[in-house]
Amino acid sequence: xxxxxxxxDMRSTxxxxxxxxxxxxxQRFRCCMAVGELKKQFKVPVMQPSRVKEVVARAALAxxxxxxxxxxxxxVWELIIAxxxxxxxxxxxxxxxxxxxx
Numbered sequence: 001x002x003x004x005x006x007x008x009d010m011r012s013t014x015x016x017x018x019x020x021x022x023x024x025x026x027q028r029f030r031c032c033m034a035v036g037e038l039k040k041q042f043k044v045p046v047m048q049p050s051r052v053k054e055v056v057a058r059a060a061l062a063x064x065x066x067x068x069x070x071x072x073x074x075x076v077w078e079l080i081i082a083x084x085x086x087x088x089x090x091x092x093x094x095x096x097x098x099x100x101x102x
Contacts, residue, residue, distance in 0.1 A: 029084055036088040040095075046088055052081055 001009075039046055056077050063073025 025080065028080070029087055032084040033087060033091060036091060040092070046092075047085070055081065 036046060038044075056074050059077035060070035060074045063076075064070045
């Protein structure tokens with residue numbers, strides 16, 4: 001197999017993994033939104049700093065066990081959590097401004 005053939009195959013695999021990552025993130029965000037609804041229903045604060053710390057620490061450890069730097073894994077999960085919080089905030093704002101059905 002030529003270099004071009006091999007790199008095309010490898011890049012195709014990377015593209016497939018990227019699609020899977022996006023799908024998994026989408027699933028994670030949907031679950032986070034459901035958790036946000038549950039928190040709202042039971043009047044629990046959205047931000048749970050101890051939970052964030054736990055999730056980021058677990059990601060750092062897991063990343064490290066797979067050859068990634070713990071700092072990298074921590075930063076990635078901090079970004080994921082920040083996006084989940086942004087989405088929850090957006091959902092909360094939409095709910096506040098929703099027009100009641102007739």
